[in-house]
Amino acid sequence: MSTPLLQQVIDRSAPIDDASPADLDVNFGLLDEYSKREIRRAILTAVAVPGYQVPFGSREMPVARGWGSGGLQISLAVVGPDDVVKVIDQGDDEGVNAVNLRRLIVSSTGIPESTTPEDSTLIQTRHRIPEDPLDERHTLILQVPVPEPLRGVERDMRELARMHAEADYARMWVSLYEDKVRNGVITRTTGYPCLVHGRYVIATTPIPRWDVPRLHQSRFLSLFGAGREKRIYAVPPHTDVEPLTFEDVPFEVEITPGAQCRSCGSSESFLVEVPATAAEGGGHWVCSDSDWCRRNRQRQHPSNGVEP
Amino acid sequence: MNNDWALKVASLGKIHGITDLRALEDTGPDIGTAKSALTGSIVAAWDVGFEVAPGEALGVIGESGSGKSTVMRCIAGDQSSTAGEVYLRSVDNGRTNVLDLDPSSRRRLRVADLAVVYQDPAEGLRLNVTAGGNIAEALTAAGWRHFGRIRDRAAELLERTEVPLSRMDDLVGTFSGGMRQRVQLAKALANEPPVVLLDEPTTGLDASVAAGVLDLIRNLLEETGVAAVVVSHDFAVIEMLTTRCVVMNHGRIVEAGLTDRLLEDPHHPYSQRLVGAARA
Amino acid sequence: MGYAAARGGLKAIEAAERLVARERVLGDSPWLESKQMIEKLRLAVDRVMGEGGLWDEHLAASALRQAEGDPIEAAHLLRSYRSTLPRLAYTTPVDVDDLVVLRRIVPAFRNPPGPQLLGRTTDYTGRLLDTNDETTQRTTAEKMAAFLEESATTTNGFGDDSEREGDRRPRRLLDLLRDLDAVVDRRRVDDPEPFDITRHAARPPASRSARLATMARAETGALVNVWYRNILGPDGYLHEITLGEVRHGRLPVTVVHPLTGHEISIGEVRVTEVEAIEDLNGIDEDRGRFDVGYGLCFGHNEKKAIAMANLDIACERDRGRSFLEQSILLTTDGLDASGFLEHLKLPHYVTFRSMMERKAAIRQHQDHS
Numbered sequence: 033m034s035t036p037l038l039q040q041v042i043d044r045s046a047p048i049d050d051a052s053p054a055d056l057d058v059n060f061g062l063l064d065e066y067s068k069r070e071i072r073r074a075i076l077t078a079v080a081v082p083g084y085q086v087p088f089g090s091r092e093m094p095v096a097r098g099w100g101s102g103g104l105q106i107s108l109a110v111v112g113p114d115d116v117v118k119v120i121d122q123g124d125d126e127g128v129n130a131v132n133l134r135r136l137i138v139s140s141t142g143i144p145e146s147t148t149p150e151d152s153t154l155i156q157t158r159h160r161i162p163e164d165p166l167d168e169r170h171t172l173i174l175q176v177p178v179p180e181p182l183r184g185v186e187r188d189m190r191e192l193a194r195m196h197a198e199a200d201y202a203r204m205w206v207s208l209y210e211d212k213v214r215n216g217v218i219t220r221t222t223g224y225p226c227l228v229h230g231r232y233v234i235a236t237t238p239i240p241r242w243d244v245p246r247l248h249q250s251r252f253l254s255l256f257g258a259g260r261e262k263r264i265y266a267v268p269p270h271t272d273v274e275p276l277t278f279e280d281v282p283f284e285v286e287i288t289p290g291a292q293c294r295s296c297g298s299s300e301s302f303l304v305e306v307p308a309t310a311a312e313g314g315g316h317w318v319c320s321d322s323d324w325c326r327r328n329r330q331r332q333h334p335s336n337g338v339e340p
Numbered sequence: 341m342n343n344d345w346a347l348k349v350a351s352l353g354k355i356h357g358i359t360d361l362r363a364l365e366d367t368g369p370d371i372g373t374a375k376s377a378l379t380g381s382i383v384a385a386w387d388v389g390f391e392v393a394p395g396e397a398l399g400v401i402g403e404s405g406s407g408k409s410t411v412m413r414c415i416a417g418d419q420s421s422t423a424g425e426v427y428l429r430s431v432d433n434g435r436t437n438v439l440d441l442d443p444s445s446r447r448r449l450r451v452a453d454l455a456v457v458y459q460d461p462a463e464g465l466r467l468n469v470t471a472g473g474n475i476a477e478a479l480t481a482a483g484w485r486h487f488g489r490i491r492d493r494a495a496e497l498l499e500r501t502e503v504p505l506s507r508m509d510d511l512v513g514t515f516s517g518g519m520r521q522r523v524q525l526a527k528a529l530a531n532e533p534p535v536v537l538l539d540e541p542t543t544g545l546d547a548s549v550a551a552g553v554l555d556l557i558r559n560l561l562e563e564t565g566v567a568a569v570v571v572s573h574d575f576a577v578i579e580m581l582t583t584r585c586v587v588m589n590h591g592r593i594v595e596a597g598l599t600d601r602l603l604e605d606p607h608h609p610y611s612q613r614l615v616g617a618a619r620a
Numbered sequence: 621m622g623y624a625a626a627r628g629g630l631k632a633i634e635a636a637e638r639l640v641a642r643e644r645v646l647g648d649s650p651w652l653e654s655k656q657m658i659e660k661l662r663l664a665v666d667r668v669m670g671e672g673g674l675w676d677e678h679l680a681a682s683a684l685r686q687a688e689g690d691p692i693e694a695a696h697l698l699r700s701y702r703s704t705l706p707r708l709a710y711t712t713p714v715d716v717d718d719l720v721v722l723r724r725i726v727p728a729f730r731n732p733p734g735p736q737l738l739g740r741t742t743d744y745t746g747r748l749l750d751t752n753d754e755t756t757q758r759t760t761a762e763k764m765a766a767f768l769e770e771s772a773t774t775t776n777g778f779g780d781d782s783e784r785e786g787d788r789r790p791r792r793l794l795d796l797l798r799d800l801d802a803v804v805d806r807r808r809v810d811d812p813e814p815f816d817i818t819r820h821a822a823r824p825p826a827s828r829s830a831r832l833a834t835m836a837r838a839e840t841g842a843l844v845n846v847w848y849r850n851i852l853g854p855d856g857y858l859h860e861i862t863l864g865e866v867r868h869g870r871l872p873v874t875v876v877h878p879l880t881g882h883e884i885s886i887g888e889v890r891v892t893e894v895e896a897i898e899d900l901n902g903i904d905e906d907r908g909r910f911d912v913g914y915g916l917c918f919g920h921n922e923k924k925a926i927a928m929a930n931l932d933i934a935c936e937r938d939r940g941r942s943f944l945e946q947s948i949l950l951t952t953d954g955l956d957a958s959g960f961l962e963h964l965k966l967p968h969y970v971t972f973r974s975m976m977e978r979k980a981a982i983r984q985h986q987d988h989s
Binding site for chain 3: 062064087091092093094098099121122123126131132135159193215217219220239286305
């Protein structure tokens, strides 16, 4: 965990009844100071109870709900003047959603931005975890469209609350059992349900299964923000994150044998398919983490410079 | 009775409406109603007590409205009770009144301490889940995490309850009534609970189907050594499955004894009427 | 590389913004004045204030202009603006008996206490599309206005005969029904502070104030749909209710002065208020009496206030037995629903790649077995 960051969050979560209006830096991070503190308190609760979905009074943000408003609120609540921010969508710093959110964060805080995790402290992401190993310096902020992992088996929110409270996840297991019986394989795709710290089942946003093992016993803090559904949850560093799977049915990540990035040649990163077109002929693969791919190319051909 | 019981129920009572004990005075078999004219409440059950030993099946017989299902639901935790105590030998060696447990602990008893077979299979099963999946729900609740072993155990249970294995992966909603009841039995027995409550387990089934299910239940009770409470309005069911029984009328137990004796020589006029009707 | 170009990126976004700015602000027609929208498109402005949860006609008009007329988008602009503002004070509770009515109707009685005051409404006018040009429409309107002026000399200028001050603050029907002991008393002590939906997530089981606040800010169409679904659709938890009061009027807003400690008026808001009389017929209900549902929202929006009052009493009677409360709390917010729907337009190629991989896995399994 970035201990300094968590300490900052704690420091900034104290009640501010005694603060004079002059102390409110309303502009930094867009949100008013009261809102930031409320969000920080929710974050602290989430860190203290790993995997528990903490309700919070989600603010309306200058991005639509479903477009990263939860992640953005977390970023703006924890960001300090010394942070460097990286924002990705689908692994890509140039994705439209990433560009939009990065502009908001940078313009409302004045902090520097970066595309390399090495130089960043806050990484807000939609659907991916960067390929580079992250560590104590990093806080990963994941945008969550649907935070409730059990919604597929239960719709009634009162019953859902009970199931989480009693760690009653039998019906989730039944759904996995039925899936395996019906299809021969577990067909869950992204957002794979995981048991955190042996207690709460979470939805791992829609990150691919490829990224799920990297949440387990990670060195970094992961914060999950669902703005529309008004929930924040966390995976603190060095915490167990186990994908729900049967002992004799191995958890499978997305691997297509023989697939290689057309740009950097990697077969060790999460690849996305570029479908065949009439003009280009056969389909091919590219890294989803665009910045990692760029640096991978650079490593191989230091003289070539960087492709646009 | 000695200490050899798996389930002990004492002074169990349930009043619907305001809890005013004056309702006890103008209700019951002698008055001929469960509804109190004084308070407007319904005394669905009062002062019900019995013990069931491992391997024993106790019958609770009465007409509909007699309070027998209320008793079962209060023991199971599906309904809250107004008064009484319920002990399970498997819980704190029978020293904790499970009615005092918080709702969450109470529900947890249903995993492995206490199973229920309902008259309506839809209450005990998920109709949109396969037969195997329904059993998997009971097993995974008890911590089973090995797919192959869950499959094997489910198959074994379905075999024991005489459900064709070819139907194991079919949705229970596509099953006949008798077959659903067999799946419900398989699910109830999945974690080998020491106590099983059966509420009218064959009511609503065709006579020939019911006879088959009854046979199966009798065999299962003998084989497993489970303590069973069988709730029924039908003396034929009670006679076939139980050795002892209690007769309920307007919320109270009016007679208790060995099932054979009760059928031969009922003492209470209401029991006599019930037996007479069954023999007619 | 075709793929890289399809990523969008900063340049594409900036180009999109320029296109919007050019078409929205420039073009042949004159700048759309806020005053014009507030006066001529008042129902749209009112709706945006209601769904945006902020009373400010000028800001709402600006939002509506920036959103090119999309009321949900305008409400979003208003609400996210509001998120940046510090909360300076809470208003003191308003007594809705202080509502000065501009319109008030009581369908439940022919001669209710106080007036039936139709006010500014098209309810009783033929819905005929006026295709006349501006000059013709102006001439007609001027004639009608002159008639109003004339009658103002004999009445009070509102086109009605409610001369007495009491007619502007009429006694409400509910009070009469209470006097007649015809309604159950549902006043509760367990929900004293209104639930603040902007600060806490309202989730079932919720307090009545949480439900009312959610409905007051709900998207009008969504709330009307939940209402109608419950009349006609599969849910069916609603009666057709008799309306006791439908009011549109002005309410004073007061706060406690931070220095003097006195209550001071800081302005007024226009609201629509509805009381809906429900026939109690349930087995466990007081069937000799009625119950009353309540609706109140910003601006002139009778559809919303009526749906709200109906759903309020329906929730109360349902007592958490059905999904009604969950539907109201979770599915009626315009920003939630439209935001989630619109996010489907964002890139989803990582998730789709994962789905493709599983489809291949299923097919492979099928081929092997």
